Amino acid sequence: MSHIYRCTLELHDSLYYATREIGRLYETEPVLHNYALCYALGLVDSDRYATAVSAENSYRYFCPEQVPMYEAHLTPLNQQGIYVTPARAVYHTAVLNTWKYADNRYHVEMQKTQKNIPSFGRAKEIAPESLFECFVIAQQPLIFPRWVRLGKWMSKAEVRVTELPKPKHNSAREFTFAYPLNPLDVMFTNQVLSYDTTNMPPVSLIRNVRMVGEFYSFEGLQDPLKLPAQMEYRFSS
Template identity: 70%
Template sequence: MTHIYRARLELHDSLYFATREIGRLYETEAIVHNYALCYALGLVDSDRYGTQVSEEHEYRYFCREQVPMYEEHLSKLNEVGIYVTPARSLQHTSVLHTWKYANNNYHVEMEKTQKNIPSFGRAKEIAPESAFEFFILSQNPLPKPSKWIRLGKWMSKAELTVKELDKVKQGNGDFMFPYPLNPLDVMFTHQVLSYDTVNMPPVSLIRNVSLNGHFYEFDGFKIPARMKYRFKV
């Protein structure tokens, strides 16, 4: 039996991550990638969820190396049957911050700096009180999650509410899923008929997706079934 949870995030800080860089503008898309959510929810390398990894691939708040290990980490979630979809915006506003710094050179001889070239940029962030929604699918009941999580480059604070859905039915056929999806996670189990692309690292997402395949249905809403983390086309 698959347990399906509807999760909602409300930001209490500005959320920033560089979805795309346009000259000196660093823009945050109003979508939270499902890889990022797995880390923010504490699902990775956790005794609580049975997803411990080897010491070589362990993940904590401070990392010895800034090298992504998505396959090593998220494969553990496949083993315990946990899957998190990307989060879409329910309501959001953006704020634009300008930052500036100067190139200050320091010398032992206290020589006069030859150049002082200012540098600046702009970061487009998602503002506090913005809200996002996503789904968690699990083979087993999940422990009650923490009310507060942190995510993004600034480790922004967000309030999390999770509710398990009931009266879930299963079906097979054509259906539409308006939320974002990771294409690598559905292309092997479903026929993807049409979609819009959201270009963002580490894997571009798709949304407004028409699919054919197995799904779960509740209150007339259908969500793809049998999704797993995959890392190769």
């Protein structure tokens, strides 16, 4: 039997990561990628949930090489029947911060850099008290951390989790899912008819998805949630 959780994450710090770069403006989209959530929730390198990841591949506080290892890190979650959807913003505000590299000549002699490094710019960040929401599907009960770190600044966020009522597995038919989804994870098992796109690395997400496929439904919820079934992490070649 599947256990399905609704997770909300409330920011206690401003959240920054560069979704897109527009000149000297570095903008953060109010959405959390499902790859990032797997790392933040501790599902990837936890001894309980990802024993296949060796100690020498530890990356929580130090990355010797800036090389993504999504396939190696997330494939064990498929084997354990764990899947995390991207998170949408239930409520959010943005803040705009200006930064620059100061030329402190009194401290050290500054040589002209030969690298293409911007001397100033602006970062559009998601403000504290913003609220995000995602879903976690698991074949076994999970224990979630109360606090996680997100984004470039390792911003602090509080996690609140509610397990949804026992899901009903419905046969394939047309339905709409308003939350963001990773297209690589749903298009192999569902016929996607229409969607909106959120462009962001490492994989652009889709939302307001109209599709034909199997889905979970839940009794007793105020919103008629229909969550796509058979989602798992897939990777482009």
